[in-house]
Amino acid sequence: MSDLPSRITITEEGPREGFQIESGAISTNRKVELINALSHTGLSAIQVCSFVNPKLVPGWADAGEVVNAIQVVDGVTYTALWFNQKGIERALQHTDKLTLAGCIHLCASEAFGISNLHRDRETNLQAMRQQTINHQSGGIAVTKISVMAAFGCNFSADVPTANVLQAVDDGFNIASEHGASINEVALADTMGWATPSRIVAVTGAVRERWPDVPIRLHLHDTRGIGISNAWAAMQLGVDRFDTTVGGLGGCPFARQPGASGNIATEELLLLAHEEGIDTGVDINALLECVALAEDIVGRQLPGALLRGGNLERYRQAARSGHGAA
């Protein structure tokens, strides 16, 4: 375990992932309430919304209103997600609050891209070239490569590591063509296929080929073993993770109603803190956000820690002579 990082950085994606998939309408005010609460937990980055087609994702029809209403906190980076020129234009209206970074989105599984983005590999590469131009025209630096379905795919099943390397290579080629400087490669377990060994194989192969580029992992807990994947990644020294408060979100792909969302922020915090890894986040404040998120969506979220109880609370009680706080 010698490669464990001393600190990991978490990007909280609960608002963006969660509110795009919840079935009932959630008011703008309540979305803002959660984002504002998350801003005071010590998190350094929060992805607050998606600028996507409101007909396809009605949950984010009010993305602009949400950004207008949030109260930004110093030291917190607020980001958003978009996939086309229209989204870029909407995001550009919020540069007072949002930090905009252009991303080159790729699929390690062509079957996933065809099914969900309606693009084969070549069509997507062409779209990403155009989007890179669009980003740069808007003054948005293209700094990220993100690979979806990097560990497996509900449509094509196992994804060879070579496909992931090809996708990352495609991304660097597009960046190079347009003079973009990439500072992060994100590997997304979009449909929850990762296992510890796949984390080791894929992350290791990407790092071996591009040793100087930091790797981010975006892990879903679709099948309940996401936290073991995060642990395997930390043992390799991976120090950037996307998570969602309470495990908000789901798997909008491939007919999986009710599937779990991303790995829960508070569970990754607990694992990190107990293993001596700093996160900068106050786990008790984050647990208050879990309770708030459950109140907002009207259901119990997958994260277990809210009901299990933070270990530090029990330590404090034991020290004060009152066990089982």
Add this chain to the structure above:
Amino acid sequence: MSDLPSRITITEEGPREGFQIESGAISTNRKVELINALSHTGLSAIQVCSFVNPKLVPGWADAGEVVNAIQVVDGVTYTALWFNQKGIERALQHTDKLTLAGCIHLCASEAFGISNLHRDRETNLQAMRQQTINHQSGGIAVTKISVMAAFGCNFSADVPTANVLQAVDDGFNIASEHGASINEVALADTMGWATPSRIVAVTGAVRERWPDVPIRLHLHDTRGIGISNAWAAMQLGVDRFDTTVGGLGGCPFARQPGASGNIATEELLLLAHEEGIDTGVDINALLECVALAEDIVGRQLPGALLRGGNLERYRQAARSGHGAA
């Protein structure tokens, strides 16, 4: 990961752990229905009930009726739990179906023993000496040592590894005094304090001192990181685990209403199978038991795989040309 076992053995404790804690009354017939279904999944061991005080655990007032009604399947070992002479006597009425093994129960945290068993260490040791005599008088061989709160305690917080070694040593001393031959030491994360590093430290210390005695882990998922603990244990070569179908159960200790139960059988199966570790269990048949268990208890259980979907199903669909089965 060179110590990964080629095969692990799972003891399914869902019926015993689950039905003792569910709030609503569950009929004897439905308990039997779940146990019978579990018997046809390839599981080699199922803990079916507790012979405990029905005033304290009303959910198991019908333990005898349940055992009478289950249909035993060749190759499956059926076990039960008890803590006193009355329990021994009840268990002895079912030797036609149950495999009875005497266990010496110890606590690595004295505070836990005082709070939950109303016994300090010395009192418990005396009780275990008497229970060993009672077992042997009933013709039940004493073959197991089980250490509760082996990784931490809601009452005393962190548990030193030395306390676990002391508890195991106490167990071997009692066994030795009574000529009992121990063939397994179980370490229980009774209140969900384990982390990967604690698994490595405690399991390693026990194995170093008693290298020839197999170690079993009984892991709870109280705080959501149980599967990462199981993965850490498998990497050490631990090959015996207690789990519960769907993650049935809870944490009856220390005022944790709604806390998650044991690690989910199906999630450990998925992790094992995907890592090339044999379990002998048909994961699809087990998932049918998860659905049955949810129907019986009337709520969604914590295990994510039922909704996430077994990966093999997607592989088969991809091979047949129909992705996202």
